[in-house]
Amino acid sequence: MESALEDIEFLALSANRVEVLDALADEPHTRRALEERTGASQPTLGRILHDFEDRNWVEQSGHEYAATPTGRLVAEGFSDLHEIVETEQRLRDVANWLPTETMTFDLRRLRNANITVPSQTRPNAPVQRVLDLLRDGSDVKIVSHAFNEQSMSVVQRRVADGEQSFEGVFSASAIDAIADDSALCERLRELVDLSGAELRIVDDDVPVAVTVADDVVHLFLRDGDGLLQAAVDTDDDAVLSWARDVHDQYWSDARPLDPADLAE
Template identity: 60%
Template sequence: MESALEEIEFLALSPNRVEVLTLLAEEPRTRRELAELTDASQPTLGRILGDFTERTWVVREGSDYVATATGQLVAAGFEDLLDVLDTEATLRGVVRWLPTEALDFDLRRLSSATVTTPSQVRPNAPVKRALDLLGEAEDVHIFSYAFNEQSLDVIHDRTAEGAQTFRGVFAASAIDALADDSQLRARLLELLETETVEIRITDEAVPLAATVADDTVHLFLRDDNGLLQASLDVTDEAVHGWATERFERYWDDATPLDPDDL
């Protein structure tokens, strides 16, 4: 373990070492090519290549430096470690609210996520982020335990304009909450009359409020008391595939919302 940590430290203390090893793991390169692709000076490159050769991470073949099998292994492993740490940095402030039991994909897929949290000047920032995505998307799928007034308004207006198709699966309690308000019930009935809109309800527990807006997946993050604490959105293909599959599963098991039931 100690020697492994020493090798990690050896790489981590020099961004140039990481960059050179990564470049050589991609393909053989000459010393001149490495100099052109990095900010390393010739003396620095000489030391790095010497250290890598000593560790048998690279060998020289003519004018090229080539990563060995173990050099490629180290490069891949260090890249994985960087991905993990990038993801941790992204999620550090919101991990306590992340519904990890429902997110059955590699969390490293969230390393590029946009995290939105409330602030004193923007207390509604997570909801505003969701509304912005809804206001731009042409195709929207939602599965959620809630359906708020602002989202209903944006979806109503976008679909009425013919600018959006919408399918939603909501917990029965979410629709009941809208139906209890006469104005929102009327708005929902208008929405159901739109040709590009389909809504279904489910009695199954829906642990997430997830929106698939074109290529973007958006999640609301709430605490144990149901209070909205943050949101995150990501365009990763694997996350999009997960959200689409989860939506279709809820959709297949749900019941079409009948206007007469409102």
């Protein structure tokens, strides 16, 4: 009997084998229907089906072939593995900066996420990505250890124009940094005074930088030295639910930002 690794290798070395097993796991097919679905030639299909029958992964009934219960098990498991590896490949270069200690969703939910990294021509690309989302978002929620000048300016302008509602939770250190700069402090004071904006503060460290703009979640990813390395955004439902839960938790534990804290 072949080892499990040998069977995995047998399946993985042929895209046609994977496609045929997936097709037969979905529903019975004739060889002609398999040819149309997969593009494999009839001789190739003959070899594949023979090999699958030897492993008891498929069975023939009349002119149709269908996956056996164990064949469906293999197809499902291989599909899961394929999805996992695709996700790992997408996240490989940024995985070390993901706030995985706070993430309660399956990482596979990020398989189709947009990943933005700095480049020589666009060193500020991760920040520009969140600015694009803020310019389009009508309902914005943020939990973060920082509030950069550009984001604050966009939010302040859109809330003032009645185009956006804003709920932000920031670490006390983030607000202190703004308060130490007179120009930024004035911009923040204007934002706090707007009826469509509410800001709250937490005294503890905030290990994430999460923005929810309508139905899109944006994450800033920083290295151990606090340097911005990438941004990830997605509209996946599970990630969106997680991000909203994170905001709700911090929101309930935070205290409102007192305008007196920003007094000149």
